[in-house]
Amino acid sequence: MAEQEEARGLWVFVEQRRGKPNRVAWELMGRGRQLADALQTQLVAVVLGHQVRHIAQEAITYGADLVYLVDAEVLAEYRTEPYARALTELIERHHPEIVLIGATNLGRDLAGSVATTLKTGLTADCTVLDVDVSQRLLLATRPAFNGKQMATILCKTRRPQMATVRPRVFELPKPDPARQGDIVEEAPSFGEEEIKAKLVEFIPATGTRIRLEDADIIVSGGRGMGGPENFRILEELAEVLGGTVGASRAAVDAGWMPRERQVGQTGTTVRPKIYFAVGISGAIQHLAGMQTSDVIVAINRDPNAPIFKVADYGIVGDLFEVVPALTKAFRQIFGNRKPTAAELVGALKAQTGAQDRGAAAGE
Numbered sequence: 551m552a553e554q555e556e557a558r559g560l561w562v563f564v565e566q567r568r569g570k571p572n573r574v575a576w577e578l579m580g581r582g583r584q585l586a587d588a589l590q591t592q593l594v595a596v597v598l599g600h601q602v603r604h605i606a607q608e609a610i611t612y613g614a615d616l617v618y619l620v621d622a623e624v625l626a627e628y629r630t631e632p633y634a635r636a637l638t639e640l641i642e643r644h645h646p647e648i649v650l651i652g653a654t655n656l657g658r659d660l661a662g663s664v665a666t667t668l669k670t671g672l673t674a675d676c677t678v679l680d681v682d683v684s685q686r687l688l689l690a691t692r693p694a695f696n697g698k699q700m701a702t703i704l705c706k707t708r709r710p711q712m713a714t715v716r717p718r719v720f721e722l723p724k725p726d727p728a729r730q731g732d733i734v735e736e737a738p739s740f741g742e743e744e745i746k747a748k749l750v751e752f753i754p755a756t757g758t759r760i761r762l763e764d765a766d767i768i769v770s771g772g773r774g775m776g777g778p779e780n781f782r783i784l785e786e787l788a789e790v791l792g793g794t795v796g797a798s799r800a801a802v803d804a805g806w807m808p809r810e811r812q813v814g815q816t817g818t819t820v821r822p823k824i825y826f827a828v829g830i831s832g833a834i835q836h837l838a839g840m841q842t843s844d845v846i847v848a849i850n851r852d853p854n855a856p857i858f859k860v861a862d863y864g865i866v867g868d869l870f871e872v873v874p875a876l877t878k879a880f881r882q883i884f885g886n887r888k889p890t891a892a893e894l895v896g897a898l899k900a901q902t903g904a905q906d907r908g909a910a911a912g913e
């Protein structure tokens with residue numbers, strides 16, 4: 551089919567807000583580079599916004615061969631209509647084979663609108679991406695049937711093949727400041743007068759909690775916490791470490807924590823520098839959302855809990871003794887200063903390494 555033969559290039563939409571790129575775009579550039587190389591095609595970054603040329607430059611350091619930059623005032627703040635129109639125009643002009651977008655609120659909104667206009671297939675919320683090189687097909691895998699199955703979805707006839715991908719599924723690649731690439735500036739065919747939705751005022755979110763996908767340190771609690779009031783001890787530990795609190799589905803289903811705090815297959819996928827699993831058994835659906843964390847610390851009174859199989863540091867003991875003891879020890883070591891992940895690992899080694907597993911609680 552002509553549509554398939556004509557289409558070339560793997561595109562990554564680089565989400566940005568107010569000139570600040572979202573790291574999921576760079577995660578997608580990392581995986582996108584591997585897939586583009588396998589398909590022997592160009593990796594193209596798409597940057598839409600106003601005064602965002604620096605992001606186009608940055609995209610090259612993250613692996614783009616080419617960047618399409620649409621820098622226009624009408625794109626200054628995200629609105630579905632101008633962003634969807636600008637991206638659709640680019641796609642219609644250049645015919646990419648594959649378009650990847652982060653599965654953020656913005657990305658989900660944009661991708662659905664663009665795919666509908668282009669009448670092409672979109673696989674939303676993927677957790678695995680691959681390609682079938684001989685057929686030039688994107689293999690987009692995502693949980694289906696409420697997480698009971700993993701489905702690999704193909705878009706065989708229409709182009710581009712589109713997918714949104716969860717943040718933190720892929721590793722953040724190392725930028726190479728010496729990389730060379732081309733930036734091609736394009737202009738939208740429309741102006742502000744054609745856009746129906748107007749931005750009246752921008753009110754930034756006031757929530758103090760760090761979003762799970764942005765956190766370097768996550769302290770998650772499960773059914774072992776025993777009740778919502780006990781999450782206070784996790785909040786205290788997270789506060790000392792400059793982290794945030796997550797939860798297993800059991801804790802969320804019990805109404806102890808809000809749904810947006812759930813880690814796992816049907817919750818958020820996280821990849822923090824340090825993940826504390828407290829009173830969490832380590833069910834496969836929980837592991838699916840956190841096992842690529844750099845360092846995993848498990849606290850559980852059952853020495854046979856499956857979580858210990860993926861943990862770098864295991865503390866067998868009663869969480870109601872272990873957690874306050876760790877908080878106290880870290881507070882003594884770091885005071886009011888938030889430790890780096892490396893410092894924290896060093897302190898953990900000192901806390902757990904010199905003793906038998908489980909004995910840390912006594913300190």
Ligand SMILES: Cc1cc2nc3c(=O)[nH]c(=O)nc-3n(C[C@H](O)[C@H](O)[C@H](O)COP(=O)(O)OP(=O)(O)OC[C@H]3O[C@@H](n4cnc5c(N)ncnc54)[C@H](O)[C@@H]3O)c2cc1C
Binds near residue numbers: 774
């Ligand atoms: C389709 C599907 C999707 C799912 N998606 C998710 C998901 O996204 N995320 C998710 O988390 N789960 C998910 N689940 C649920 C998952 O299978 C488990 O049921 C859930 O993760 C269990 O949560 P938990 O580990 O907190 O509870 P439990 O399995 O009950 O474990 C509690 C643990 O706490 C320990 N404990 C108890 N008291 C103490 C104490 N005082 N001190 C120390 N340790 C203690 C126990 O030894 C036990 O290991 C899903 C299930 C299905 C079927």
